[in-house]
Amino acid sequence: MPKDLERDLGLSAVIAISMGAMIGSGIFILPGLAMAEAGPSVVLAFLIAGVLVIPAALAISELGTAMPEAGGDYVFIERGMGPGVGTVAGIGTWLTLLFKGALALVGGMFYLDLLFQLPNLTATALVIASLLIGINLVGVKQTGQLQTYMVVVMVVILAGFIAMTITQVEGGSYEPFFADGFGGLTSAIALVIVSYAGVTKIASVAEEIKNPARNLPLGLLISLVITTFLYVFIVFVLVGIVDAETLSGTNVPMADAVEPLFGFWSVGIIVLAAILALVSTANAGILTASRYPLALSRDGLLPEQFEYVHPRFRTPIVSILLTGGVMLFIIAVLPVEEIAKMASAFQILVYALVNVALIAFREGDLEWYDPDFLTPFYPWMPLFGVVSGFYIITQMDLLPLIGAIGIIVFGTVWYFVFVKDRVDREGLAVDAVRREAGRQFLDETATQLTTAATGNEVLIALRRDVSRLEEDRLLRIAAPIARFRDSRLRVVRFDEVPDQYPLDRATAQSPGDLEFEERTDDLAEELDVPVEVAEVVSHDTKQAVVNYAERRGVDLLLTRADPVSRLRTLFGRDSDWILEHAPCNVVFVQAGKLDSLDEIAIVTDQSPFNDPLKVELADSIASIAGGRIRFLFAAGSGASDSSIRTIEAYHAELDEQCSVPVEGTIVQSDAKLDALLAELRSADVVILSTTTHRLLPDLLFQRDTDRVATRLEQPVLLVHSRKSRRATFLEPLVERLLFRD
Numbered sequence: 001m002p003k004d005l006e007r008d009l010g011l012s013a014v015i016a017i018s019m020g021a022m023i024g025s026g027i028f029i030l031p032g033l034a035m036a037e038a039g040p041s042v043v044l045a046f047l048i049a050g051v052l053v054i055p056a057a058l059a060i061s062e063l064g065t066a067m068p069e070a071g072g073d074y075v076f077i078e079r080g081m082g083p084g085v086g087t088v089a090g091i092g093t094w095l096t097l098l099f100k101g102a103l104a105l106v107g108g109m110f111y112l113d114l115l116f117q118l119p120n121l122t123a124t125a126l127v128i129a130s131l132l133i134g135i136n137l138v139g140v141k142q143t144g145q146l147q148t149y150m151v152v153v154m155v156v157i158l159a160g161f162i163a164m165t166i167t168q169v170e171g172g173s174y175e176p177f178f179a180d181g182f183g184g185l186t187s188a189i190a191l192v193i194v195s196y197a198g199v200t201k202i203a204s205v206a207e208e209i210k211n212p213a214r215n216l217p218l219g220l221l222i223s224l225v226i227t228t229f230l231y232v233f234i235v236f237v238l239v240g241i242v243d244a245e246t247l248s249g250t251n252v253p254m255a256d257a258v259e260p261l262f263g264f265w266s267v268g269i270i271v272l273a274a275i276l277a278l279v280s281t282a283n284a285g286i287l288t289a290s291r292y293p294l295a296l297s298r299d300g301l302l303p304e305q306f307e308y309v310h311p312r313f314r315t316p317i318v319s320i321l322l323t324g325g326v327m328l329f330i331i332a333v334l335p336v337e338e339i340a341k342m343a344s345a346f347q348i349l350v351y352a353l354v355n356v357a358l359i360a361f362r363e364g365d366l367e368w369y370d371p372d373f374l375t376p377f378y379p380w381m382p383l384f385g386v387v388s389g390f391y392i393i394t395q396m397d398l399l400p401l402i403g404a405i406g407i408i409v410f411g412t413v414w415y416f417v418f419v420k421d422r423v424d425r426e427g428l429a430v431d432a433v434r435r436e437a438g439r440q441f442l443d444e445t446a447t448q449l450t451t452a453a454t455g456n457e458v459l460i461a462l463r464r465d466v467s468r469l470e471e472d473r474l475l476r477i478a479a480p481i482a483r484f485r486d487s488r489l490r491v492v493r494f495d496e497v498p499d500q501y502p503l504d505r506a507t508a509q510s511p512g513d514l515e516f517e518e519r520t521d522d523l524a525e526e527l528d529v530p531v532e533v534a535e536v537v538s539h540d541t542k543q544a545v546v547n548y549a550e551r552r553g554v555d556l557l558l559t560r561a562d563p564v565s566r567l568r569t570l571f572g573r574d575s576d577w578i579l580e581h582a583p584c585n586v587v588f589v590q591a592g593k594l595d596s597l598d599e600i601a602i603v604t605d606q607s608p609f610n611d612p613l614k615v616e617l618a619d620s621i622a623s624i625a626g627g628r629i630r631f632l633f634a635a636g637s638g639a640s641d642s643s644i645r646t647i648e649a650y651h652a653e654l655d656e657q658c659s660v661p662v663e664g665t666i667v668q669s670d671a672k673l674d675a676l677l678a679e680l681r682s683a684d685v686v687i688l689s690t691t692t693h694r695l696l697p698d699l700l701f702q703r704d705t706d707r708v709a710t711r712l713e714q715p716v717l718l719v720h721s722r723k724s725r726r727a728t729f730l731e732p733l734v735e736r737l738l739f740r741d
Contacts, residue, residue, distance in 0.1 A: 010209075010210050010215065011214075011215045011218065011219050014209060014215050014216065014219030014220070014223075015151075015219045015222055015223045016151040016152075017284050017287065017288070018199060018219060018220055018223035018224075018284075019151050019155070019223045019226065019227055022195060022196055022197065022199060022223065022224075022227045022281075023151070023154060023155075023158070023227055023230060023277050023280070023281070026046075026192060026194070026195025026196070026231060027158070027195070027230065027231060027234050027235075027254070027277070028107060028108075028111065028252075028253070028254055028273075028274045028277055028278060029103065029104075029107035029110075029251060029253075029278075029336065029340070030191065030192050030195060030340060031234075031235050031238050031247065031253045032247055032248060032249065032250045032251060032253045033191060033337060033340060034046075034188040034191050034192050035238075035239070035244070035247045035248045035253075036248040036249070037180065037184050037187040037188040037191060038178075038179070038180050038184040038185045038187065038188035039176070039177075039178070039179025039180045039184060039244070040173065040174040040175075040176075040177050040178075040179060040239050040244070041177050041178050041179070041180075041184070041185045041188070042188050042192075042235060042239060043232060043235050043236050043239055044177075044185060045185055045188035045189045045191075045192055046192055046195070046228075046231045046232055046235050047228070047231075047232050048185075048189050049189050049192050049193040049195065049196060050196060050224070050227075050228040050231065050232075052189070052193060052351075052385070052388050052389070052392070053193065053196040053199055053224070053351065054224075054381075054385075055351075055355050055375075055381045055382055055384055055385025055388075056073075056199070056350075056351040056354050056355060056385055057199045057220060057221070057224055058375040058376070058381060059076075059354050059355050059357070059358040059375055059382055059385070060073060060076075060199070060220065060354060061216065061217035061220055061221065061373045061375070062217075062358060062371045062373050062374055062375045063076040063354070063357065063358060063361065063371070064076075064212065064216045064217070064220075065212060065213045065216060065217060065371045065372040065373045066361070066369055066370065066371035066372075067079070073089070073093060073350055073353075073354045073357075074086060074089050074090040074093050074094075074292055074295055074296070075295055076354055076357045076358070076361075077089040077090075077350075077353045077354060077356075077357045078090065078299060078301075079357070079361075080356070080357030080358070080359075080360035080361055081353070081356065081357060081360060083299065083300075083301060083415065083419055084412070084415050084419075084420075085353065086299070086301065087296070087301050087411045087412075087414060087415040087419055088407065088408050088411035088412060088415075089349075089350060089353050089411075090292050090295065090296045090301065090411075091292075091296075091407055091410065091411045091414070092346045092349060092350060092404070092407045092408075092411065093292060093346070093347075093350045094289050094292035094293065094323070095326075095342075095346055095407060096194070096197060096343050096346035096347045096350065097197070097285045097288055097289035097292075098285065098289055098323065098326050098327045098330055099330060099339050099340075099342050099343035099346070100194055100197055100281065100285055100343045100347075101129075101281060101282040101283075101284075101285025101286060101289065101327055102129075102282075102285075102327050102330040102331045102334070102339055103336060103339045103340050103343060104277075104278040104279070104281035104282045104285070105125040105128060105129055105278060105279070105282045105331055106121070106122070106125055106331055106336045106339065107251065107274075107278055107336060108125070108128075108274060108275050108278030108279060108282075109121035109122075109124050109125050110251040110252050111252055111254075111255060111270070111271045111274035111275060111278075112124065112271065112275060114252060114255055114267060114271055115267075115268060115271050122331060122332060125331050126328055126331055126332065128279060128282070129282065129286075129324065129327055129328055129331060130324070130328070132279070132282055132283045132286055132324075133286060133320065133321070133324035133327075135283065136283070136286050136287055136290060136315065136320050136324075137310075137313065137315060137317055137320055137321075138313055138315070151276075151280060153272075153273075153276055154273050154276040154277045154280065155226070155230070157269060157270075157272065157273035157276075158230050158234060158273060158277075159230075161234065161237070161254070161258070161270070161273075162230075162233045162234060162237060164261075164262070165237045165241060165257065165258070165261065166233070166236075166237055168237075168240070168241050168261060169236065169237060169240030169241060170240055170241070171240075173239055173240045173241075173244070174239065174240070183395075186392070186395040187395055187396075187397075189392060189395075190344055190345075190348065190392045190393070190395050190396045191340065191341065191344055192344075193344055193347060193348055193351075193392065194340065194343045194344040194347045195231065196224070196227070196228075197343070197347050199220060199223065199224045199227070213372040213373075214372075217372075217373040234254075237257065238253050238254070238257050241257055241261070242256055242257050251336065252274075254270045254273075254274060255267045255270050255271065255274075258270050282327075285327070286320065286323055286324060286327065289323045289327075290316060290319045290320040290322075290323040290324075291316070291319070292319075292323075293306040293316070293318075293319040293322055293323065294306060294307060294316040294319045297319075300419065301415070301418075301419050305318050306318050306319045306322070338399065338400075341396070341397060341399065341400040342399070342400045342403040342404075344396070344400065345393065345396055345400035345401060345403060345404040346403075346404055346407065348389050348392050348393050348396075349389070349393065349404060351385060351389045352385065352386050352389030352390055352393075354385075355382035355383070355385035355386045355389070356382070356386055358375060358382045359379060359382050359383075362378060362379070456485070456487050456488075456553065456554070456555030456556070457487060457488045457489075457490055457552050457553060457554045457555060457556075458478055458481055458482045458485070458487050458488070458489050458490070458554070458555065458556045458558070459490050459492060459548070459549055459552070459554040459556070459557045459558070459584075460474050460475065460478050460489070460490065460491045460492065460558050460559070461492055461494060461545045461548075461557060461558070461559040462474070462491065462492065462493040462494065462559070462560070463493070463494055463495075463496075463541060463560065464493060464494070464495045464496075466493075466560055468519070470560055470591060471491075471519070471520070472523060473589065473591070473592075473594050473715060474558055474559075474560070474589055475491065475520070475523050475524070475527065475531075476523075476527065476594060476597075477558065477589060477594070477621065477685070477715065477717070478558050479524070479527040479528075479529040479624075480527075480597070480620055480621045480623070480624030480625055481556065481617060481620040481621060482529050483528070483529050483620075483624050484619075484620035484621075484623055484624055485620065487555070487556075488530065488532060489524070489529055489530065489531045489532070490531070490532045490533075490534065490552065490554075491520050491531055491532070491533050491534075492533075492534045492535065492536055492548060493516060493534075493535045493536070494535075494536050494537075494538060494541045494544050494545060495535060495536070495537045495538075496537075496538060496539065496540065496541045496544075516533070516535075517533045520533050521533070536548060541574065542574040542577045542578050545557070545559065545578060545582075546578060546581045546582050546583070549582060549583055549584050550583050554583075554584045555584050555585065556584060556585050556586075556587065557578075557582060557584050557585065557586045557587065558587045558588075558589060559575075559578070559586075559587075559588060559589070560588070560589060560590075560591070561575060561588035561589060561590040561591075561709075561716075561718055562574060562575045562588070575588055576692045579690070579691070579692050579720050580692060582722065583722065584722055585613055585719070585720070585721050585722050586719075586720045586722075587617070587717050587718065587719050587720075588690065588717070588718040588720075589715055589716070589717055589718075590709050590710075590715065590716040590717075590718065591715070592712065592713055592714040592715040592716060593713060593714060593715075594684065594685070594714065594715050595684065596625075596627075596684050597621055597622070597625035597627045597684055597685060598625070598626075598627045598628065598684055599627060599628055599629075599630060599682065599683045599684050599685075600618040600621055600622050600627055600628070600629050600630070600683065600684065600685050600687065601629075601630045601631075601632060601679075601680050601683035601685070601686045601687065602614050602615065602618050602629065602630070602631050602632070602686075602687045603632050603633070603634070603676065603680070603686070603687070603688050603689075603708070604631050604632065604633050604647070604650075604651075605633075605689050610689040610690075610719055610720060610721050611689070612721070613719055613721045614687045614688075614689065614717075614719050615629075615654060615657075615658065617687065617717065617719065618658075618687055619658045619659055619660060621685070622658075622660040623659050623660055627660065627684070628660055628661040628662070628663070629654075629658055629660055629661070629662045629663070630662075630663045630664075630665065630683065631651050631654060631662065631663070631664045631665065632665045632666075632667055632676060632679055632680065633647045633651075633664075633665070633666050633667065634667045634672045634673070634675070634676045635647070635666055635667065635668050635672070636668065636669075636670065636672060637668050637669055637670050639668060644666060647664075647666050648664065648666070651664025651666075652664070665679060667679055673704060673707060673708065676708065677708060677711055677712070680708070680712060681712065681713075681714075683714060684714055684715075685714060685715050685716075685717065686708075686709075686712055686714060686715070686716045686717070687716075687717045687719055688705050688708060688709060688716060688717070688718055688719065689705065689718070689719055689720070690705055690718035690719065690720050691720065705718070
């Protein structure tokens, strides 16, 4: 039986953990670095940064009350946008917390050094980090209690600092307020926004919170208000009482502020507050960051070892040890400023993604999604969070951008190498795309079935090398379609001669194949359909077929499918050229034994254009032949419930609109292709979609459609609607990512 985490964090622990993750580097380290970017407007930068976090905070409150699971914002992003984006978000958020925790410990050593003259700041930070790792290994309850005590003492000291120093502020220190312009202000916002990271990180331990419906949103909002208040007033004081040049170049801005006013004893108090705040931040960072490998492992995105929960302490010790080890590495090798910038870059990206996830859940129309807290001003609030987040990212320095891109690349590669074949599910955003495609499919199908073309021509295009058996098969398939439509059926044989041979001489020397005409007439009489027979001589058969279809106003073209081979892909297929240029719907018929038309099987793929045409053709054939239709959709064994419901919905709709009996089947198996083939072998005719082959992807990888068609013995109709637009080079890849079966 899998182990879970115990719920033992109350409201006070939620506030303490959230504030402990926020109040730290943001107030004791970053004011100096941000002052160097923006000048006196650094005060406004902290305020705006707090405002920009509000959409993410509200989104976390709503999502957290709906899904109180370990992993927090990663879980929401992964569930909303799928495991691909979830992998990147999980790793990125995990590293954000590690960088922020490392920044807090490294910065704390600057303050500790003021009192004790430390021989090695980095070594001391490593020792303290190791102690915090041990505390987290013991248990979450002890961590929450420790966090509460540290935060209470820290807030009291910071409030006293504001009260004692605010009267010393000199107004002239703020002139000029925008010393470094709007660009400097924006850069400072991008730098300090990581100070508010704790406001969303508390959701990563939502699974351990008592009464999360109340304690999560309430604790989160209380901590955000208090922290924003402290940040703005403390930075206001720092700018007003510390010389601008000193503030811009110091790593201990709080100590530099109080020493001239109150002497060395005040520095001791500030050092105590700084150590409590920064160690609290690091402690919360280890606590919350360690839950991300746990959540990733539960979802199959990391090896299962990270899911292990200690039977006594009930903590994910493997995940904590990994998290602590990486934090120790960051402390040992990176300078404080670069740690801060990279943490901010990762955090802003996650803020934007969590707002996108909220939209995905709201628009997902899920019966189970019933949060106790709803984000106000939806959808404008999350949209503001997305737009503002990505704008701030563009204003960052090159190095943190490179770091963020590196995480995205690594996460993407990890997903495709390790995760993709192990996880068969999709996010709600993908499901929404599927549902929209399904709705479009239903609309197109209804239109196609109720306004089937009548009075147009159905063309059977034959080459001279087509066998009599293939002629017979094409005519037996096309005849019921023409009868159902009340259309004329034309059977045209195209004869190709070399370019050097004049067409007029070729026509004169080949007056026509009487045997072909007689044979076709006999079969047409048997099938009770009027047929017109013709022959066309040309230098280029594919061009002649398209030209003939244009001149005659052909609505549907049937012709033999080209054999599947990579050599034909390399040098070009006639069928692909016809697909690109034909003015009508096209059906390529692959050779196979045709005994009857009792069962017509359609493999549906939610193509809004090809699927309706396949339905119309199958209904035409089955209606005249007295057969039935079977719809099959190939899905993985782990396909989402939303996807299954979408497929079932349009299968049911087809049952109502077709004039013959319809059966819908969803094939769920890890070996989807083999399972689909097993279901198709009982059919008399199989209908699939087809699109234009592309040189590079199709030369390297055979299409699933081709793999299915070549392994079946019965006739296979490869259908392409004239409404389908031309596929781009990347479309097969995008289609595979968005519409995975």
